[in-house]
Amino acid sequence: MTRVNLDRRQIAAGLAAALAAPFAPCLGLSPALAQTSRGTWSELTRLAEEAQRLGLSVPRMGLAPSSGGDDFSEIQPALVDFMDGVSASAPDAPGATSADVDSLIDRASELLRTSRNAERVPRDIPEGPQATAVTAPKFEDIAASYRQLFDTCVIRPEKRSEVMWYVSKIADPTRRKAYEQVFEETCVPWYVVAIIHGMECSFDMNSHLHNGDSIKAKTKQVPAGRPNPWLPPSDWVSSAVDALKYDKLHEQADWSLPRILYRWEGYNGWRSRLLYKINTPYLWSFSNHYTKGKFVADNVWDSNAVSKQCGAAVMLKGLVEGGHIATPA
Structure with a gap:
């Protein structure tokens, strides 16, 4: 297969084209979610204008969001590409101080965190009166089904461009270097680290791998108080290593395809499958293996809700199809 080489500045310039145009009506969203989405786009517009005044590169703008219904699907790449553009262009922008750059990225990171937390709920931990x-099923009982599902997994045609965006972030040289540093300290394959990063942090290097909380302090969500000790702002790699060791992934020797999928599913919870x-x-x-149904709040299941975040196995499929890795054994 042909390996796709993507330059960070080209990626940042080619996506997230909605920032400067008037926000399109949020058809199909509740008033509260519509207001949140409008506020995010407005704030991102202001950040983009500030970055441009400082001589920093931001994604080209001109199109309004294509549909209010898929707000996270549009907001996530816009914010991540904005941060990538600012980071990549900072060395060539003499008018932008390090404090200017940090401020822009921190504010964009917080917008991303808020949007991500609205899209996904914390880990599926069965606690409380509604739980x-x-x-958990035995690994041996479902290992073969994981292989069958992965072999027959087809990326939905209407979602392929979105999946390729996820793949481009995983393959980004700067991020991959960090993922490989984590691998050197934990023996967790770099692409497993990358996909967890995509699921929990939207590839934001300013967020703890544990749960997406800001890296400027210890985690507040489950697991809270990590890393311990922590002297912010420490580097992302050391936090990621702590996250994987907390879940004892560094002790795992088997990184076969079924075991990877089993650990990912166990990390998020088994109730979608079992209940x-x-x-x-x-x-x-x-992918073709999922249509609808998800938790929309702690212990609240909606059979008609549709996830707007690419699944971990589908990211893995995209990496294989793009020639970035071979299918795990």
């Missing part, structure tokens, strides 16, 4: 406890009898969107969203 139903489940027992609602669907392939979890955490793995299979954007």
Whole structure:
């Protein structure tokens, strides 16, 4: 297969084209979500204008968001590409101080965090009066089904461009260098680290791998108080290493395809599979193996809600199809 080489500045210039145009009506969204989305685009417009005044490169603008219904699908790449553009162009912008650049990235990172937390709920931890406890299936009982699902996984045609955006972030040289540093300290394959980063942090290097909280302090969400000790702003790699060690991934020797998918599904929770009898969107969203159904709040299941985040197994499929890795054994 042909390997796709993507330059960070080309990526940043080619995506997120919605920032300067008037925000399109949020058809199909609740008033509260529509207001949140409008506020995000307005703030991102202001950030883009500020960056341009400082001589920093930001994605080209001109198109309004294509549909209010897929707000996270549009907001996430816009914010990530904005941060990438600012970071990549900072050395060539003498009018922008390091404090200017940090401020822009920090504000964009917080917008991204807010949008991501509105799209996904924390880990599926069965606690509280509405929760139903489940027992994880044995790995040996479902390993073969993981291979069958991956072999027959097809990226939905209407989602292929979005999946390729995820792949481009995983393959980004700067991010890959960080992922490989984590691998050197934990023996967790770099692409496994990358995909967890995409799921939990939207590829934001200013967020803890544990749960997407800001790297400027210890984590507040589950698991709270990590890393310990932590002297912010420490580097992303050391936080990521702590996250993987906290979940004991550094102790795992088996990184076969079924084991990878089993660990990812266990990380997010088993109730989609065991209680609602669907392939979890955490793995299979954007593919033929998932249509609808997700938790929309702690212990609140909506059978008609559709995940707007690419599944981990689908990112892995995109990496294989793009020639970036071979299919894990």
